[in-house]
Amino acid sequence: MADVTAPAYRVIPIIPALKPGAMEGVKSFVANDKIQEAIGFPGQLVDDWHDKVIAKMGELLGKYRSLKVYMDACVHCGACSDKCHYFIGTQDPKNMPVARQDLMRSVYRRYFTLPGKLFPKLVGARDLTREVLDEWYSYFYQCSECRRCSVFCPYGIDTAEVTMAAREILDSVGYGQKYSNEIIGKVHKIGNNLGLPGPALADTLEGLEEDVKEATGIDVRFPMDVKGAEVLLITPSADFFAEPHIDSLIGYAKVFHATGTSWTLSSMSSEAGNFGMFIGNYEQLRKIALRIRQAALELGVKRIVVGECGHAWRVAYSFWNTLNGVGEGADPNDQFAQMLQKQLDHRYKQPMHICEFTWDMIGQGALSFDKGANDKHIITFHDSCNVARGSSMGGYPGGQFDIPRNIIKAVANNFVEMSPSTTHERTFCCGGGGGLLTDDLLDLRVKGALPRMEVLQQVVDEHGVNFMACICAICKAQFTKVMPIYGFDRRMVGGVHQLVSNAIILGDK
Amino acid sequence: MSALFAILLYLATLVFIVGLLYRIGGYARTPAPLKIPTTPAPTTSTGVVLRITREVLFFESLFKANLWTWGLGWLFHASLALVLLRHLRYFTEPVWGWVAFIQPFGIYAGITMLLGVAGLWARRLLVERIRYISTPSDHLMLVLFIVIAVSGLTMKFVSHTDVVGVKNFMLGMMYFDIQPLPEHPGLYVHLFLVAVLLLIFPVSKLLHAPGVFFSPSRNQADNPREKRHTSGWGKKLESES
Ligand code: HEM
Ligand code: HEM
Ligand code: SF4
Ligand code: SF4
Numbered sequence: 001m002a003d004v005t006a007p008a009y010r011v012i013p014i015i016p017a018l019k020p021g022a023m024e025g026v027k028s029f030v031a032n033d034k035i036q037e038a039i040g041f042p043g044q045l046v047d048d049w050h051d052k053v054i055a056k057m058g059e060l061l062g063k064y065r066s067l068k069v070y071m072d073a074c075v076h077c078g079a080c081s082d083k084c085h086y087f088i089g090t091q092d093p094k095n096m097p098v099a100r101q102d103l104m105r106s107v108y109r110r111y112f113t114l115p116g117k118l119f120p121k122l123v124g125a126r127d128l129t130r131e132v133l134d135e136w137y138s139y140f141y142q143c144s145e146c147r148r149c150s151v152f153c154p155y156g157i158d159t160a161e162v163t164m165a166a167r168e169i170l171d172s173v174g175y176g177q178k179y180s181n182e183i184i185g186k187v188h189k190i191g192n193n194l195g196l197p198g199p200a201l202a203d204t205l206e207g208l209e210e211d212v213k214e215a216t217g218i219d220v221r222f223p224m225d226v227k228g229a230e231v232l233l234i235t236p237s238a239d240f241f242a243e244p245h246i247d248s249l250i251g252y253a254k255v256f257h258a259t260g261t262s263w264t265l266s267s268m269s270s271e272a273g274n275f276g277m278f279i280g281n282y283e284q285l286r287k288i289a290l291r292i293r294q295a296a297l298e299l300g301v302k303r304i305v306v307g308e309c310g311h312a313w314r315v316a317y318s319f320w321n322t323l324n325g326v327g328e329g330a331d332p333n334d335q336f337a338q339m340l341q342k343q344l345d346h347r348y349k350q351p352m353h354i355c356e357f358t359w360d361m362i363g364q365g366a367l368s369f370d371k372g373a374n375d376k377h378i379i380t381f382h383d384s385c386n387v388a389r390g391s392s393m394g395g396y397p398g399g400q401f402d403i404p405r406n407i408i409k410a411v412a413n414n415f416v417e418m419s420p421s422t423t424h425e426r427t428f429c430c431g432g433g434g435g436l437l438t439d440d441l442l443d444l445r446v447k448g449a450l451p452r453m454e455v456l457q458q459v460v461d462e463h464g465v466n467f468m469a470c471i472c473a474i475c476k477a478q479f480t481k482v483m484p485i486y487g488f489d490r491r492m493v494g495g496v497h498q499l500v501s502n503a504i505i506l507g508d509k
Numbered sequence: 510m511s512a513l514f515a516i517l518l519y520l521a522t523l524v525f526i527v528g529l530l531y532r533i534g535g536y537a538r539t540p541a542p543l544k545i546p547t548t549p550a551p552t553t554s555t556g557v558v559l560r561i562t563r564e565v566l567f568f569e570s571l572f573k574a575n576l577w578t579w580g581l582g583w584l585f586h587a588s589l590a591l592v593l594l595r596h597l598r599y600f601t602e603p604v605w606g607w608v609a610f611i612q613p614f615g616i617y618a619g620i621t622m623l624l625g626v627a628g629l630w631a632r633r634l635l636v637e638r639i640r641y642i643s644t645p646s647d648h649l650m651l652v653l654f655i656v657i658a659v660s661g662l663t664m665k666f667v668s669h670t671d672v673v674g675v676k677n678f679m680l681g682m683m684y685f686d687i688q689p690l691p692e693h694p695g696l697y698v699h700l701f702l703v704a705v706l707l708l709i710f711p712v713s714k715l716l717h718a719p720g721v722f723f724s725p726s727r728n729q730a731d732n733p734r735e736k737r738h739t740s741g742w743g744k745k746l747e748s749e750s
Contacts, residue, residue: 015638017637018637018638018641061539062539063539063540063542063741063742064539064540064541064542065536065539065540065541065723065725066541066545066724066725066726068535068536068539069536069720069723069724069725070724072532072714072716072717072720073714073716073717073720073721073724074714074717075647075714075717076639076642076643076644076647076714077571077578077582077639078575078578078632078636078638078639078642079570079571079574079575079578080574081638081639081642082638083574093638093641093642096638096641096642098642099641099642102642113712114712115646115709115712115713121645122644122645122646122649123644123645123646123713124644124645124646147547147726150547150726151547151570151573152570152571152573152574152575153570153574154564154568154570154571154574154582154717154721155564155717155720155721155724155727156547156564156570156724156725156726156727157724157726158545158547158726161545161726282542282743286746317733317734318543318544318545318733319543319544319733320733321733321734321737321738322542322543322544322733322737322738322739322743325737327733327734327735327737328734328735328736328737329736329737330737331737331739331744349734350734351734388548389547389548390545390547390548391548392548392549392550392731395552395734395735396552397548397549397550397551397552397556397731398549400548400549401549425547425548425549426573
């Protein structure tokens with residue numbers, strides 16, 4: 001993939017002209033039968049896929065109000081049409097959110113609405129053909145489910161919901177994506193997305209303890225499977241070994257150390273990520289989430305804290321309570337959920353984001369910092385899409401924007417915002433979310449990063465920014481990969497807790 | 510002719526009401542298994558009511574998205590609302606005070622409504638992206654509104670119809686006692702297309718009007734940690750484990 005190049009920055013960031021078919025050929029690798037069958041999907045495209053697709057679509061329309069309303073409500077006003085980073089980067093009109101939805105809506109109209117049955121041409125309805133199915137596969141794996149389109153739609157139509165439904169339908173007829181489905185298999189088999197087995201994890205953590213000891217002279221622990229710990233930390237597995245993720249893991253450990261909080265990781269459930277969401281499969285989403293409940297019960301922890309990961313935080317914050325009962329209120333018939341309810345300490349938010357934890361501790365005066373340690377950095381903050389638009393922090397609307405920024409300002413002196421049309425709820429996806437963080441989509445990923453790179457370049461030029469902090473494992477991985485292609489240093493990207501780690505003063509507690 | 514229009518309008522009204530109730534029932538019955546408000550979102554149900562009210566009255570999200578579409582769309586809808594309210598005078602006797610009061614504004618609303626629709630159509634025709642996503646039905650829908658508005662305005666400004674006669678006809682319809690409909694080609698066109706509008710409402714994108722109230726990304730409160738969300742089939746899975 002050496003031939004992947006960055007698209008040119010737009011001189012004035014106006015809406016690009018259309019280039020129909022520009023990304024037609026882009027097709028993420030299809031899962032083989034082993035990968036598919038391991039998680040209960042048909043191995044190959046089934047013979048009667050046509051009828052199965054329609055039947056599955058009917059089923060989903062009855063199961064998800066979102067899909068049902070979104071299929072009907074769109075007025076083709078075009079408000080969302082220029083809001084997707086993949087459209088901006090690729091100029092392919094089928095990457096406009098409304099056009100992406102229409103790939104499915106056209107089929108919906110043909111098979112589920114009267115006008116579409118009677119006058120397909122008139123209402124833009126089309127038969128489900130093999131070409132249409134391939135087009136679904138191609139373009140529904142060019143959506144990172146970032147929900148930016150949904151912010152601007154007058155009815156809140158969320159293309160991510162349509163993408164999830166499409167992927168669920170494709171999986172159900174044996175047409176799955178290698179990257180996402182392989183990862184889901186690994187979670188079940190090994191316990192995390194990266195397939196890092198327990199002993200290897202233990203080694204890594206031990207190594208980290210030594211590293212930190214060497215750097216600071218202090219025994220900061222990275223405990224695993226400690227029964228009776230106060231906090232169970234659920235973090236993306238990339239935190240265990242990928243750069244720059246690992247520096248944030250060190251940051252969390254130092255915060256726990258400095259505040260005297262007993263904590264533990266779980267070898268059985270060493271993954272915050274939940275790709276069940278990406279493929280829109282409720283059973284997988286739930287199964288993966290239930291692993292956390294199991295770990296919490298086995299370890300007897302009182303609190304569950306989630307590390308820096310965007311989609312994982314969306315799943316944890318918005319879905320966990322429904323799926324696995326981490327939160328307030330449990331089903332009276334569900335014995336395990338009841339046990340969990342009794343065990344959790346309800347004085348705290350459950351689950352809690354590591355940023356909420358750290359910010360609370362800062363508020364209580366439990367942490368002190370040497371801000372000067374971050375003076376080499378001029379920092380900006382990239383809001384990760386799933387945190388910004390799919391979750392919150394602090395218990396009030398917008399806390400997800402304030403809290404990470406507050407932490408940065410508490411631990412560093414130089415902070416600059418990027419253009420407001422690309423931050424907070426309007427933030428652009430890094431270009432690698434939603435199950436697209438795979439090398440077979442590198443071209444798409446590079447193009448999708450364009451809007452973020454443009455505004456980063458602005459603050460680099462105007463303010464000399466040399467560090468872009470974020471709180472998402474996928475953002476970190478994506479940026480370290482694509483930023484060099486745009487001519488930035490890959491080390492410009494890092495976690496918020498990496499900055500915390502730099503500045504925190506570890507007393508001898 | 511009077512009988513023909515009476516039948517057509519009855520039929521259209523029936524389809525409109527039954528169809529719309531059926532669709533709304535469908536939306537209401539379909540569960541929303543997960544919490545998916547587009548955040549930042551209000552944390553209380555009062556907040557949600559305010560959020561939807563802002564969307565319905567001011568098109569808040571559209572305002573963030575595109576000022577031109579917002580301006581034209583809002584002009585169109587606000588005018589439409591006024592026009593429809595002004596039309597209440599054909600259905601009430603005596604005419605309610607506030608309906609009488611808005612009559613003069615209603616006339617201008619007819620014109621601004623036409624401007625709004627024309628602007629939206631121009632956007633659809635001229636902006637490459639919007640042209641790309643438009644289906645023939647999107648264009649026809651705007652043509653429909655244009656012709657309804659033009660025929661209405663023609664009756665007002667060019668060739669008057671007997672509005673008292675129209676009123677008698679409509680009141681008669683309401684009591685199932687068909688009165689003669691004034692003979693006027695503009696009126697025929699107007700009423701025929703209004704019937705078409707009612708007929709297509711439950712099977713077209715006009716469902717955005719009920720849809721906006723049922724959109725989970727807008728109508729859910731953002732309180733998943735504090736209040737456990739369950740619904741329909743998602744809840745059933747619970748007892749199976
Ligand atoms: C709850 C009430 C309603 C809300 C919140 C609402 C909102 C909107 C919005 C935000 C748009 C997109 C912007 C635009 O193109 O104007 C739109 C489009 C449209 N609305 Fe509504 N609407 C409502 C009711 C209605 C009703 C009752 C009708 C007709 C009887 C209607 C007819 C249309 C049409 C024809 C369009 C498409 C305009 C185009 O093609 O550009 N709306 N509506
Ligand atoms: C059965 C229902 C309706 C009847 C009996 C009716 C009748 C009329 C009449 C008689 C006029 C002429 C007013 C005058 O000369 O002062 C008129 C005008 C008008 N109508 Fe309707 N109409 C109906 C429904 C509608 C609907 C649903 C719309 C919009 C979608 C509409 C839009 C207009 C407009 C824009 C005007 C011109 C402005 C005005 O006079 O308010 N009408 N209508
Ligand atoms: S969810 Fe994000 S990636 Fe998908 S269409 Fe919307 S803006 Fe594009
Ligand atoms: S903004 Fe919403 S209604 Fe408008 S075209 Fe996009 S999805 Fe459709």
